[in-house]
Amino acid sequence: MKKLFTKEVKIALAVLISAVILVVGIEYLKGINLMKPTNYYYIEYKNVTGLTVSTPVVIDGFKVGLVREINYNYDKPGTVTVEVSLDNQLKVPSGSKAVLMVDFLGTATIDLRLNKYVSTYHSAGDVLIGENAPDMLGSIQNNVLPQLTAMLPKIDTILTGIQTIVTNPALSESIDHLNRITADLEVSSKKLSHIMDKDMPPILANVTGITENVNEFSSQLNELDLKKTVVSVDSTLLGLQSITNKLNNNDNTLGLLLNDKQLYDGLLNTVGSADSLLIDLRLNPKRYVHFSLFGRKK
Known part of the structure; x- marks a missing residue:
């Protein structure tokens, strides 16, 4: 056999x-x-930069499929047909979009954005709507780079101004002044600390003693009979007022001397006459005095 x-x-x-x-x-x-059973769908893109076979297809970051094939559509020039396999349990609503996203490093991902507002679904083998997300590098090149190019002259001017300030001798002098000021402040701080440690305690002790003396003086003032003192002062003021009133009246000798104008004029005339008499006496002494050292002539 x-x-x-x-x-x-x-x-x-x-x-x-x-x-x-x-x-x-x-x-x-x-x-x-x-x-694992899967369903196959087709997506048409105008640009598949970064897209490769086995590129994941995700929904809200969760992987639900991957790219199986990438073919150029010769029947529709300018488009590329991408075949993707999705989980068999996934139902793709009509109008859903497959957005091709490329990150900063050039890694591509197909983000399947389901249309939640319809109740009809695509069948396996249908062509899904494909879109290209804005390219991050292209956006930077088109939007950011022109602005940076326009800012370069301003940045150069600013850097030149900063360099001028940094190389200016005045800046070095200012820094030296600040260093000296800092050193002076440090010395002053040490002196202040010394004063607070050495001199302030005796001063505070003196202040305490003065406060105690003031308190003692206040106690002594409280013990004084201020009422009698005030009464005595009032009596003295009344006596002074009585004397003043008498000096202003003409019913007494001092009042007459101070207030009688005729008496004042008479005294003034008497003083004037006495003054004239003394002058005449000084000029003509023989008229008023007769004397001889040897006796009177016969």
Whole structure:
């Protein structure tokens, strides 16, 4: 009887199994699970920069599929058809969009944005709406770079002004002044600390003693009979007022001397006459005095 599994058959089976394992391994390394059922859809893009086979398809950041093939559509020049496989359980509503996004490092991702406002769904094999998200690098190149280019002359002017200020000798002098001021402040601070530690306690002790003396003096003032003192002062003021009134009246000698104008004029005339008499006496003494050292002549 002829054997069923000859050496040739065994070698063929080994090669076939190896090929299957190789294909499954390659697909697995690509992120494709051949054992998981999927649905295939097609997306048309005008630009697929950064897009590669096995690029993930995500919904709100969760992976629901990946890219299987990328082919140029020769029937519609300027478009590229991308075949994606999505989970079998995923229902894609009509009008959903597949947005191709490229990050700053050039890594592409297809963000599937489902239309939540319809109740109809795409069938497997349908063409989904494809859009390209604004390229970050292109946006920077188109929007940011022109503004930076316009700002470069201003930045150069600012840097030149800063360099001028930094190289100005006045800045070095100002820094030296600040250093000296800082040193003086440090010395003053040390002196103040010394005063607070050494001189302030005796001063505070003196202030305490003065306060105690003031309190003692206040106590002594409280103990004085101020009422009698005030009465005595009032009596003295009344006496002074009585004397003043008498001096202003003409019913007494002092009042007459101070208030009688005729008496004042008479005294003034008498003083004038006495003055004239003294002058005449000084000028003509012989008229009033007769004397001799040797006696009177006969």
